[in-house]
Amino acid sequence: MAPSSVNDSARAEMASVAKWRDDISGAIATGGTSTALTVTSYQSFDSFSRLSNQMIAFTPHVTNGGATTLNVDGLGAKPLRSAPSTELVAGHLVQGTPYVCVYNSSDAAFYLRGFFGNPYSIPVGGVLPYTGTSAPNSSFVLPYGQAISRTTYASYFSLVSTTFGAGNGSTTFNVPDLRGRVIAGLDNMGGSAASRLTSSYFGATATNLGATGGSEKPHAHYGATRVTYGRKRSAP
Known part of the structure; x- marks a missing residue:
């Protein structure tokens, strides 16, 4: 036309x-x-x-x-x-x-x-699995216990304060250190204890936000293998 x-x-x-x-x-x-x-x-x-x-x-x-x-x-x-x-x-x-x-x-x-x-709308303080080697942008940090600015990350600081560390005590604070760790919810989340993480097993108070505990216990495997008359079998 x-x-x-x-x-x-x-x-x-x-x-x-x-x-x-x-x-x-x-x-x-x-x-x-x-x-x-x-x-x-x-x-x-x-x-x-x-x-x-x-x-x-x-x-x-x-x-x-x-x-x-x-x-x-x-x-x-x-x-x-x-x-x-x-x-x-x-x-x-x-x-x-x-x-x-x-x-x-x-x-x-x-x-x-x-x-x-939007699945990419992560609230301040949210944690998500991430396979990159550096933070995707300045709105994120990798949680390895480092100290970050109380001014730059003012909203996050107002949310968690010094729960994970006081940083230098004045201008910085620490983020969680998740290296070699998995995250578990507070044992008494919602007001009543589930008693799934106890101090005797966990090694810390599982009702405190930011608490860490547990350890990788040393262990050994026992057993021997022998061959008799052409047949392989295991013995304890």
């Missing part, structure tokens, strides 16, 4: 669809700061009423540093949340990763769409 055969209203409709497509593709890079993101949409929203229930996909230029706001097309900063009344914590938005949000006019806030359905 020749462009001349398309009337102006059809052209305008196709252009509008193209702008909507680009707004939800994740191609928009943010501006602003780590806690106050800005976005310029292709649809150029001129009011919050028009923005209501609309999706905006963006790629943050920086990992967020804590509770975050989003300002679309200069309309004004509104909270960007993972759920109602649930602010983002530092590291929830990873630099260079596309996200989709929807503006809720009733709450006057943006909500990340499908955020908790």
Whole structure:
């Protein structure tokens, strides 16, 4: 079909669809700061009423540093949340990763769409099996007992404090040391002891978060093998 055969209203409709497509593709890079993101949409929203229930996909230029706001097309900063009344914590938005949000006019806030359905959304303090030799990005650390910054990892420090070590006592704290260890839940998680890890076996108090215990006991195997009349048999 020749462009001349398309009337102006059809052209305008196709252009509008193209702008909507680009707004939800994740191609928009943010501006602003780590806690106050800005976005310029292709649809150029001129009011919050028009923005209501609309999706905006963006790629943050920086990992967020804590509770975050989003300002679309200069309309004004509104909270960007993972759920109602649930602010983002530092590291929830990873630099260079596309996200989709929807503006809720009733709450006057943006909500990340499908955020908790994303298998890669690991909460602060979460642990997952990982086969790489270095952390995937600055939002993660490998847990080998090292001291890390109380400022850089402020959200994690507020969660665990010095449970796994006080670091230098002022500016750092320690992460768990999982080298050669497996993780077990608190024996009294939920309020009552399961008595699966006892101090006599575990060697430590299994009701204290961060407790370590157990050891690799020395062991030996006994037995001898002999051959009699061409048949092989084992004797203790």
